[in-house]
Amino acid sequence: MNSHPASLDSYFAAWNARDAASIRRHLGEAFGANTRYLDPHRSATGIDEFAACLQAFRAESPDAVISWASGVDSHHQLHRYAWELHVGERRLSGYDVVELDENGRMAAVLSFFGPLPPLPSLAPAAQP
Template sequence: MSANTDRHESAVARYFEAWNASEPEELAKAVAAAWTIDGAYTDPLSDVGGHEQITAVIAAAHEQFPGFAFRLVGSVDGHHDTARFSWELVSEAGGTPSGGGSAPVAGFDVITLGADGRIRSVLGFLDRVPAGA
């Protein structure tokens, strides 16, 4: 495993820590650890920048899908300062994401990293979204 691969996987791990943080203070800290101060997040439903707005998008996802967690699907693929990975939103059982539950939302993201290894930008793509979401 190359140092670059480690860098990509570490950034993605921090990304999922942010998306799965449930308490406001924990979420704010996780977003700050994952994104650069001027980091951005863009998907078909959102286009935001900065920690405060990214935190608000994540909090809104928790409100819309209570009891669900984001999980990596497959492996992280990356080169230079860019990585891509697939994910799904799964129901939680006993505090951990279950592998057997439904996944109402799934997609893949492409991230660009800053020099410090934190995310500068996310381009998200939604492969599966429930009707009315």
């Protein structure tokens, strides 16, 4: 199933917003009451904590833009998609796995940076 919940558009809009009021407004459309956000550098619970994370991110990278890098793959209340962060000439890719609540708002966002690691080399199977 391929779907695109409206809360994901609001979430991307929050990342791309330039001021605190816009960030908060978009998160209010995307997040549930106690949404958990985790990525390799930050974690937050709820709109207030995550809005503070985005405001700090925006202060460090005022011209950064996040964009879709894939469609949305969905089943049950889970959605995954790839994204790309543009900061000047730099690009960072990653993907998110998002769980929505019964109202279509984000309950959890698990964000990963970069490509998946390669499989480790496996030792040859022992011969009988």
